[in-house]
Amino acid sequence: MKHDKKAIGVALVSSIFIAACGGGGGDSSGTDAAAPPSNVLNFGAGSPTGSEGSCSAVTDGVNWDALMTEVCPRLSDYNLFTNAGDPTAGPTRGGVPYDLSTSLFSDYTSKYRFVFVPEGAAVGYTPSEALDFPVGTVITKTFALPENTAMRDGAELVIETRLLIHRADGWIALPYYWSSESDATLAIAGKRLTGLTTVNNQGQTLSFDYSVPKAADCTSCHSIVPDLAGPDDQREQVFLPIGPKARYLNKDVTYPDGTVYNQLQYWAEGELLSGLPADFNQVEKAAVFNDETNISSISSSELNAKARAYLDINCAHCHRADLTLPPDYAGPAGSSGVQLEYNRNYDDSPGKFGVCKDPVAGGKEGYPYDVIPGNADESYLLFRTETTDSRHKMPELGRSTVHREGVELLRSWINQLPRASCSPDP
C-alpha cells in the first residue's frame, strides 16, 4: 500500500501493519508529488484498493476497503470523520459538505451531508436524475433534532447517520444510530425513540416519537423498480440516491472556509464534477422552500415552484414514472395513479397530480378526491400529509410528526390551482 508523502512515519508504520492484515486504508496513487495545495477536492482522499476490507483497520484517511466490502458494527470503523464523535463537521480528507435547496422533511431534523468520492474519480453530471456518482462514492447524512427549529445553530440531539455506499455491485444503505456520545452503531433493525421534543418556528412545542429506519426500509424510497414486461422479465430494482440531483445542488452555500459558492460550480472547479454544462442556464434549479418561507407573501408562480419542489423531494422518489427515468422503470409507487415529479407538466394531465382522481388503494370518508382544486381541506392528498395514522400517512416512512409548514404550502397550492370538474362551485 502506498501513501502520499504527507503521511507521517507513525501512520506509515500503522498502514503497513494494516496491509499485512489485509486491510486497506486507501491508495493515493498518482499524487506522490509533495502535496502543494490542490484545488482538487478529493486530492489525497485515497481510494479503494480492491482488496477485502477490515472494520478494524486503522487508516489515515477514509477506510475505503471496509466501505466496499464490510458491514461494520460502528460508524467510526469507516473513519469518515476526523472527530469520530462528530459526524456533523470535519470530514476525513476528501469529504465535501453539500446541501439541498429544498429537502425531504424528516421530523424537523437538521441534516448534515457529506460526499466522499475516491481520489482520481469524479461525479458525472446528469440533467434531471441523481448525479452519476462513481463506484467508491460514500454519502453520509446525519440527522439531528434541534431544540428550536428557529435556531438550528443551537443545541441539538444527534440521532443517526445514514450511509449510502456505491459498491461495485450497486449501492447499499446502512443506518447508524448514535447510541453514545462517542460513536454510532449499526441499526439493521432500526431504532425507535420516544418522546422527542422540539420547538418549532412558531414557538410551539412538538413532541413525537422518531424512527431510525431499518436498513431494509432504505430501498423502499431509494429505488427504481422495473415495469415487468411479461412473465419472463427478471429485471431487478435498482438502488439510487435521491437528493443529490443538479436541481437541488444548484444553490449557493457557505463553505467552512467562509467562501460562498454555487455548489455545482464549486464541485466542477474542484474536479469533483464533470460534464457541467458551460451554459449554466441549462442547469435545472429547484425552488427553495424551508420553514422560514413566508407563504403568504409570495407570488402564485413562486408558490407553484416551491410546492412542486416540495412534492418532488418529498413524494416523487416513489411517485414517479416515465419522464427522465430509464425506459420501463418507475418509482416504487409508479403504479399509483399519482405522479408528482418536478419535470411533469401539470397542464398536460392534472389527474396525475391527483386532481379529481378517486383514491384507489386508500381513501377516507370526507375526502372524495386526492386533490380538489380550490378545496384543499377535502383533498385526500393533503389529509395524507396532515395525518400520522400509518394507514393513511404520506410519506409512508421517515415522518412521525406533521410538517406544518409543508402542509400549509400544499394547502395554499391546492387552493390556487386552476378549477377542475370536482372543484366547488365558485
Place this chain on the structure above:
Amino acid sequence: MRQANTGTKLLLVTAMSSGLLLVGCGGDDGKDGADGKSADVTAQLAVTTSGFSIPEDAILVAPEATDGDDITEALSVALFDLPDDALVVLPKGRFVVTESIVVNSASGLTLTGYGINETALDFSASNGDDAFRFQGGNGISVRDFGVYEAPKNGIKATNVNGIHMTFTATVWEGDLEASNGAYGLYPLKSQNVLLENNYAFGSADAGIYVGQSENIVVRNNTAKQNVAGIEIENSTMADVYNNIAVGNSGGILVFDLPGLDKAYGGNVRVFNNQAYSNNAENVGAGVVGMVPPGTGALVLATSDVEIYNNRITDNATTAVAITSYLLVDDDLASYPANYGATMGNGWSPTLKNVYLHNNTIARNGANPQGALLQPVIDGYSSNLNSKGAPQTFPAFLYDGIGELLSNAGELAGFNALVGIDAQADGVNYDPYGVGDQVCANSNINGNPAPDYDAVNTGLVYPDDPTDVTLVDGAGNPLPHLLIDQMVNNTYLNCVQPRLAPAVVNFRNNIYGCSGDDLAEAACAL
C-alpha cells in the same frame, strides 16, 4: 446475523414429531408443490400443518421466543440481505411485531411459519404501516402463518416476478370497521402470482387483492367479512377459482380503475367459486367504498371477463353486477380533462365481452342496497320499470349505458384520445360488434322454493339506440330499467368465445388449469 440452529433442539424435536404426525395424517394435500423443494424426510426439522417440510439448514427466526414476545428485531435482521433461495422460519406461537417488515429483491425466498393457526404475528402495536412488504425479487413463497391487525396492508408484494402465498391468514378480528387496515393479501405490479389456500378476514378494503399484475391464479382461498372479498384490478390473465367469498360487502370484484400505470386489464376468468351472503355493511372508502352491500360479484369497466360455474347465492342486492364506469362518474364532458391521459393508455369507462354462463343463482336480491344503485333500486321496487310493477331486484344487473352510448355514436369523440398501442390492442369507442357483447346464458335457477322463483336479468339502459323511448328534455336517454327472466332470457342472450386459462410459472413449475390443475374438475368446464 443468522440464528444458529443449535440450542433449539427441544423445540424442533417437538415440532418435528407433530409434523411427522401430520404427514402420517395426510397433511400434504398433494397439490402443494409450489415451493419447488421436495420433502426430504431425512433432512427435515419440522413439517408445517399444511405439510411443508422445513429442512435442517433453514434460517430460524427467534426460535426460542415464547408467546407474546416481540420478535421484530430478529425478524428484521433475519430478512435483511438474504442469500438466494433462503428458507426463513418464523417461530411457533403468537408473537408481537412492532414495525413493518420489508424484504427487498429476495430471490427464491421461502418465508414460512409452522401453520396458518400455529404461527400468528400480531401487528396491533406496530408503528409501521404494512405488516410485510416484499419489494422486487423473484420466486418468493410466503406460507403457513397468520398476520393480525396490520395498521395498513397485511402481506404486500410489489414488482415481484413469481409471488406465491399459501396457507396464510390476514385477519382483522372483531367487527368489520373502517379502521381495519387496508388490503389483506396484496400482490401489486407483479408477474406470476399464485395465491392459494389463504384466509382473509376483516379488511376494510379487499381481503385478497391483485392489482396491475399479469399471469395470476387465485384458488382455494376463503375471503370472509371484508369490504371486498377478492378483487382483481387492472390485471391481465387471471383465473379465480375454487374460492369462497362469504360475508363481504362485495364477494368477487373485477375492476379497471382509471389513472393507474397499468391502464387496464382483461382476460379474467371467475369460475367454480362460491359467493354467498355478501351482505356486510360497506365501511370502505374510495372506489371500493361505493360497492353496493349485498353484491355477489361485480365487474366494473373491465373487458374480456368470463364468469361461469359459480354458485352465487343469498346476496341481498344482486348476484352479478356488470357496469361501466359511467355509474361511478357520469360527467362525460369532463372525461377528457380528468381521464384523458389514462384513456390514451387504454383505460375505458366501457366494458365489452363479459360472459356469464352456467352459474347457479339463488336467493339474491332480497334487500337491494347501495347509494350507487339507489335510483335503480327505487325504479325496480316501484312502478318505474319496464313492467310497470315492483320487481324482485335483478340477479344479473347490467347498466348498458356504455354500450348504448357507443352504439349511438355518442362516445366516438373519445376515439381521438386512444393511443396507438391501445388502439392496436382493440380499445375503441365504436359501436359494439358481436364479439363485444355482454352475454348471459345457461345459468341455473337454484331456488329451492317458489317464493324465490323470480330470478331476473335487468338492463338499466337498452343497448340498442332504437329501443330508447325515454329521454330527458335535452334528448339524453333516461333509465329504462328493463327486466327479464334469467332462464330462457331475451336480454343478453348470446354466446362469447371462451377465454384462455391463466398460466403461472413459479420457480419453473406451471400452476393453474394448464399446469398442476390440469385434471382439476373446475378446470374441465
